[in-house]
Amino acid sequence: MTEPVVEVITPELLLGVARADLISVSDFNCVLHPLAVTPLLELAAAAKASGFSLQVASSYRDFARQLLIWNNKANGLRPVLDANGEPLDVALLSDKEKIFAILRWSALPGTSRHHWGTDLDVYDTSRMDANYALQLTLAETQGDGPFAAFHYWLNAELMNCSRGFFRPFCDGVGAVAAEPWHLSYAPVANVYAAQMGEAIVRAQIQISDIALKETLLENLSEIYQRFIQPYCEKRKVY
Numbered sequence: 001m002t003e004p005v006v007e008v009i010t011p012e013l014l015l016g017v018a019r020a021d022l023i024s025v026s027d028f029n030c031v032l033h034p035l036a037v038t039p040l041l042e043l044a045a046a047a048k049a050s051g052f053s054l055q056v057a058s059s060y061r062d063f064a065r066q067l068l069i070w071n072n073k074a075n076g077l078r079p080v081l082d083a084n085g086e087p088l089d090v091a092l093l094s095d096k097e098k099i100f101a102i103l104r105w106s107a108l109p110g111t112s113r114h115h116w117g118t119d120l121d122v123y124d125t126s127r128m129d130a131n132y133a134l135q136l137t138l139a140e141t142q143g144d145g146p147f148a149a150f151h152y153w154l155n156a157e158l159m160n161c162s163r164g165f166f167r168p169f170c171d172g173v174g175a176v177a178a179e180p181w182h183l184s185y186a187p188v189a190n191v192y193a194a195q196m197g198e199a200i201v202r203a204q205i206q207i208s209d210i211a212l213k214e215t216l217l218e219n220l221s222e223i224y225q226r227f228i229q230p231y232c233e234k235r236k237v238y
C-alpha cells in the first residue's frame with residue numbers, strides 16, 4: 001500500500017480562496033479532504049458502537065463564506081458573543097474591541113481551519129430532541145447538556161486511539177474560546193498549519209472587501225500571535 005500524499009499547498013488553498021479536491025460525504029452531509037473521510041467514518045462507527053449518533057454540523061467552508069460571517073458580525077447583522085456565549089452590544093465597542101470580540105468565536109477569513117477540508121464540528125443526535133435547535137455551545141457539552149455524554153466518550157476516544165483527530169481549540173493554547181466540538185484531522189491539517197504565516201494573511205486581507213480592514217491591518221501582528229499562531233504550532237493535544 002502506498003503512503004497517502006498531501007497535495008502541494010498553495011496560499012490560495014491555505015486561505016480558502018481555492019478549493020482542493022474534496023469529497024462529499026453524503027451520510028454526514030459534509031465535505032472533507034479525501035484523507036479525512038475514512039477516519040471520520042471509523043470515528044462515527046465507533047461512536048455508534050458506543051450508543052451515540054455522531055453528526056457533522058459544519059465542515060469545509062471557503063473564504064467567501066467566512067468573509068460573510070465576519071462582515072455580518074462586524075456590521076451587527078449576526079450576534080457577537082462574549083466569553084460566556086452571551087450577545088454583546090457591538091455598538092458600544094471600539095473597532096479594535098469589536099475585532100477581538102469576533103475573533104473569540106470566529107476565525108479571521110483566510111485563517112479558518114474549516115478552509116482546509118480537514119476540520120469539522122460534530123454533535124450527537126442520540127440524546128437530542130427532534131426539535132432541538134443546535135447551538136454548539138460549551139453548555140451543550142457539559143453537565144446535563146445534550147452532548148455531555150458524547151463528549152465524555154470523545155475525550156477518551158481521542159486520547160486513546162490513533163484515528164488522527166484532535167481538538168485544536170482548547171483552553172490554554174491561544175485566545176480563541178474552547179470549542180470541544182471542533183475536530184481536526186492532524187495528518188493533513190498539520191501540513192496546512194505549517195504553511196500559515198502572517199504575511200500570507202496580511203496580503204489576503206489587503207485585497208479583500210472586509211469590514212474593519214484598516215484596524216485589522218494595524219493590529220494584525222497581535223491578532224496573528226494570539227489567535228492564529230498558537231493553533232498552527234505542532235503540539236500533542238486531544
Ligand SMILES: [Zn+2]
Nearest residue numbers: 114120121182
Ligand atoms: Zn469549527
